[in-house]
Amino acid sequence: MPSRAGFPGAQDAFVRDLAQVSVDDLAAVGGKAANVGALMRVGFDVPPGFCVTTEAYRQVVRGTPVEDGTIADPRAAREAILAAAFPEPVAAAVREAYARLEPGGGPVAVRSSATAEDLPGASFAGQQDTYLDVTGIEDVLDAVHRCWASLWTDRAVAYRAAQGIDGSGVALAVVVQRMVDARAAGVLFTADPVTGRRRQAVIDAAPGLGEAVVSGAVDPDRFVVDTVTERILDRRPGGSPIGREPCLTDAEARALASLGDRVEDSFGSPQDIEWAVDTAGRTWLVQSRPITTLYPVPVRDAAVSPDDARVYFCISLAQGLHRPITPMGIAAFRLIGSGFLDLIGRRPERILDGPGGFAVGGGRIFLDATPIVRSAVGREIFPRALDVMEARSAVVLRELFTDRRFSVLPRSRRRFARGALHLAARVRLPLLVGQAVISPAAARRRVRRLAVEVRSRDVPAGGDIPTRVDAVAELLFRAMPLAPRSLPGAVVGFALLGLAGRLSRGSRGSGELQTVLRSVPYNVTTEMDLELWRVAVRARADAESRSALATRTPRELAAGYRAGTLPVVLQQSMADFLDRYGHRAVAEIDLGMPRWSEDPAHLFGVLTGYLRLDPDAATPEQHFADGARDARAMMLTLVRRARRRGRLRAAGVRFCLRRARALVGLREMPKFLIVTAMSRARTAMLRIGSELADSGRIAAPGDVFFLDFDEVKRAAAGEDLRAAVSERRQRYDAELRRRHVPRVLLSDGTELEAIGSGSVADRAGVLRGTPASAGTVTAAARVILDPVDAHLEPGEILVAPSTDPGWTPLFLTAGGLVMEMGGANSHGAVVAREYGIPAVVGVPGATEAIATGAEVTIDGASGVVTLAAGGR
Numbered sequence: 001m002p003s004r005a006g007f008p009g010a011q012d013a014f015v016r017d018l019a020q021v022s023v024d025d026l027a028a029v030g031g032k033a034a035n036v037g038a039l040m041r042v043g044f045d046v047p048p049g050f051c052v053t054t055e056a057y058r059q060v061v062r063g064t065p066v067e068d069g070t071i072a073d074p075r076a077a078r079e080a081i082l083a084a085a086f087p088e089p090v091a092a093a094v095r096e097a098y099a100r101l102e103p104g105g106g107p108v109a110v111r112s113s114a115t116a117e118d119l120p121g122a123s124f125a126g127q128q129d130t131y132l133d134v135t136g137i138e139d140v141l142d143a144v145h146r147c148w149a150s151l152w153t154d155r156a157v158a159y160r161a162a163q164g165i166d167g168s169g170v171a172l173a174v175v176v177q178r179m180v181d182a183r184a185a186g187v188l189f190t191a192d193p194v195t196g197r198r199r200q201a202v203i204d205a206a207p208g209l210g211e212a213v214v215s216g217a218v219d220p221d222r223f224v225v226d227t228v229t230e231r232i233l234d235r236r237p238g239g240s241p242i243g244r245e246p247c248l249t250d251a252e253a254r255a256l257a258s259l260g261d262r263v264e265d266s267f268g269s270p271q272d273i274e275w276a277v278d279t280a281g282r283t284w285l286v287q288s289r290p291i292t293t294l295y296p297v298p299v300r301d302a303a304v305s306p307d308d309a310r311v312y313f314c315i316s317l318a319q320g321l322h323r324p325i326t327p328m329g330i331a332a333f334r335l336i337g338s339g340f341l342d343l344i345g346r347r348p349e350r351i352l353d354g355p356g357g358f359a360v361g362g363g364r365i366f367l368d369a370t371p372i373v374r375s376a377v378g379r380e381i382f383p384r385a386l387d388v389m390e391a392r393s394a395v396v397l398r399e400l401f402t403d404r405r406f407s408v409l410p411r412s413r414r415r416f417a418r419g420a421l422h423l424a425a426r427v428r429l430p431l432l433v434g435q436a437v438i439s440p441a442a443a444r445r446r447v448r449r450l451a452v453e454v455r456s457r458d459v460p461a462g463g464d465i466p467t468r469v470d471a472v473a474e475l476l477f478r479a480m481p482l483a484p485r486s487l488p489g490a491v492v493g494f495a496l497l498g499l500a501g502r503l504s505r506g507s508r509g510s511g512e513l514q515t516v517l518r519s520v521p522y523n524v525t526t527e528m529d530l531e532l533w534r535v536a537v538r539a540r541a542d543a544e545s546r547s548a549l550a551t552r553t554p555r556e557l558a559a560g561y562r563a564g565t566l567p568v569v570l571q572q573s574m575a576d577f578l579d580r581y582g583h584r585a586v587a588e589i590d591l592g593m594p595r596w597s598e599d600p601a602h603l604f605g606v607l608t609g610y611l612r613l614d615p616d617a618a619t620p621e622q623h624f625a626d627g628a629r630d631a632r633a634m635m636l637t638l639v640r641r642a643r644r645r646g647r648l649r650a651a652g653v654r655f656c657l658r659r660a661r662a663l664v665g666l667r668e669m670p671k672f673l674i675v676t677a678m679s680r681a682r683t684a685m686l687r688i689g690s691e692l693a694d695s696g697r698i699a700a701p702g703d704v705f706f707l708d709f710d711e712v713k714r715a716a717a718g719e720d721l722r723a724a725v726s727e728r729r730q731r732y733d734a735e736l737r738r739r740h741v742p743r744v745l746l747s748d749g750t751e752l753e754a755i756g757s758g759s760v761a762d763r764a765g766v767l768r769g770t771p772a773s774a775g776t777v778t779a780a781a782r783v784i785l786d787p788v789d790a791h792l793e794p795g796e797i798l799v800a801p802s803t804d805p806g807w808t809p810l811f812l813t814a815g816g817l818v819m820e821m822g823g824a825n826s827h828g829a830v831v832a833r834e835y836g837i838p839a840v841v842g843v844p845g846a847t848e849a850i851a852t853g854a855e856v857t858i859d860g861a862s863g864v865v866t867l868a869a870g871g872r
């Protein structure tokens with residue numbers, strides 16, 4: 001029977017007693033051994049054993065092609081390791097350690113422990129090999145040898161590549177532990193790995209060894225336990241053998257859940273734990289690793305009670321931003337949010353400590369939507385807005401309305417009305433609405449003046465750094481009022497479109513009203529995209545420019561542009577474009593993202609794609625003109641039908657539709673103005689970053705965006721923040737690889753969309769979303785997670801998690817659009833309609849269900865995406 005203490009033995013370069021190992025020894029013992037050692041040190045019951053260190057692995061690979069860790073063929077790497085002789089000094093150390101652990105040559109478990117394994121960002125669960133019930137020193141040595149080779153299994157190599165882990169820096173240790181004579185064993189998750197709910201233990205258990213549960217060889221018993229109340233929420237016996245009693249009693253399941261809770265508290269994060277109950281009823285912990293698939297629970301700047309349930313809505317995704325936001329980008333959001341609160345008459349500091357406000361999780365910004373959900377007016381307005389902007393989120397939020405934790409609070413209507421009236425008065429809303437209705441041209445001129453106003457704002461280049469940082473903060477704080485001052489025109493346009501729909505009800509078909517919005521004028525984003533197309537047209541007509549685009553990479557072209565050495569036509573055309581639109585970017589709402597004026601490589605990549613369009617094919621400008629013609633024709637049709645019901649009705653439909661087309665193009669202006677202000681702020685912060693880098697406070701000018709504004713002041717005062725920046729960059733890079741970001745999260749970690757959601761397909765090969773742009777197209781899919789350096793062939797269907805204006809140049813030559821986020825009037829849907837490409841949005845899991853190159857049919861009128869047989 002295992003004892004709680006470690007075995008007595010010497011510590012050398014090749015063998016370590018597990019009881020003496022800690023997380024500080026990660027490089028020598030790997031993640032699994034470090035975690036097991038940490039469990040022992042805290043006092044949990046863990047089978048004793050020893051660890052064969054990474055130095056032993058380096059001994060065996062020395063002189064082989066695997067030594068530098070860069071071998072291309074995993075099979076060749078495994079064969080090279082297995083063919084290498086087992087170093088005698090290592091073998092001697094293992095023999096001695098095994099003899100001390102099991103003097104009679106008893107059974108042990110031999111487990112791989114990689115240096116990149118069982119870490120908060122990468123669990124590597126099941127990627128390397130484990131051998132159980134190994135007896136005798138020769139078999140132990142053989143198992144150790146095979147564990148070394150398993151560092152190079154195909155699955156482990158692929159996992160490292162997916163996690164962005166450099167194989168040259170990875171090594172493998174091996175854990176050898178005494179076997180537990182198990183009556184039952186299995187896996188315990190201290191948080192629900194599917195829904196994400198914390199403090200809800202999920203236990204899979206089976207008689208005998210737990211490896212059968214881990215490998216999926218048996219259908220285990222399952223218990224779900226609320227670790228706060230100790231109530232068993234679910235109990236399901238396994239399927240084999242039929243009719244047997246569960247291998248754990250309810251009391252044992254509760255005790256195991258409580259034990260897991262203590263392990264989670266010790267490690268500070270939810271854990272995936274392997275355990276075993278021996279024949280005497282004692283519970284042993286075999287290993288513990290972080291559950292890396294859980295999305296981090298958003299953290300508010302001001303703490304709330306753990307018993308106070310909150311609802312967090314992901315603003316990042318709603319803005320078309322799937323990637324994380326830099327720390328300074330998050331700080332800028334806080335300032336802009338404070339500006340909004342000031343506008344509606346609330347104290348700006350409420351953005352930090354009020355019942356609403358922002359929270360941050362996984363580098364994304366979430367809105368604490370609890371006050372909205374608990375408000376009668378919020379329940380009426382917010383989901384309806386999401387119906388057209390982000391339809392799946394609206395569905396998820398409505399599911400909360402029956403949850404007693406989020407019942408409506410008294411006087412919520414009065415508070416909303418007070419804020420709305422204050423906002424209307426501050427921005428002179430009645431006047432702006434009246435102006436838009438009477439004279440759309442005057443409304444557009446007023447918005448253009450706002451654009452001139454924001455472009456004139458700047459931060460002084462001189463003065464001390466704290467003063468300039470304060471000026472940047474003031475610029476961002478004052479940027480928020482620009483949005484509501486520029487928005488009324490577009491709101492009036494959509495309202496009149498809705499009124500036209502009511503007046504023409506019964507005389508129009510599905511999707512016909514949306515046709516009126518094809519190719520609307522005065523949209524700064526579509527104007528930008530068409531201007532970039534004209535750059536391509538000029539380049540195609542110039543032999544030198546055409547050759548440069550055809551033979552150089554986007555990075556080379558960008559470098560040439562910055563050096564001023566591109567062919568004259570291409571150089572001047574791009575300079576003119578960037579003079580107007582250089583402040584824009586992919587993920588442009590993040591202050592930390594480079595603007596196109598800094599790095600135009602993405603634009604050159606798009607231009608190269610444009611030139612692949614068949615010269616005889618219809619151009620984007622022709623498509624845009626055709627769309628405008630279709631819109632005018634549909635307006636005449638709807639007016640003609642309305643005339644059958646009266647001249648006054650027909651006049652009303654005509655007036656509403658004309659005003660709608662004249663105004664809805666202004667919908668892009670609020671973001672355009674804020675992004676313009678952000679560009680000014682970014683320029684100032686880059687100058688400050690250069691000064692801090694020159695003085696050694698940070699390593700490079702761009703590192704300034706991994707600090708917040710107060711930290712920049714501290715750096716200016718002499719504090720060295722390079723270590724903080726490095727750690728944040730690592731977290732940021734890890735989040736860039738995250739494929740799934742939840743729309744709505746509860747404060748206990750529950751992702752509502754994962755509860756009983758099942759598959760988004762109603763039958764094999766069919767995905768459903770929100771109809772966004774009518775039309776049907778069948779073509780090859782291209783899954784793109786980040787448009788920078790992306791390659792999209794003309795006519796391919798673009799499949800993306802979400803989009804913002806930085807993506808839209810790709811729309812000009814796309815055959816269709818499928819998007820995981822969005823609703824009928826989300827940014828991607830609107831632009832797709834304007835360009836006349838079929839689109840389906842709000843398709844959960846589309847980037848995982850669809851593979852690049854698969855043939856896909858999308859029906860933009862019904863919201864159905866169909867994969868050809870074998871399309872995944």
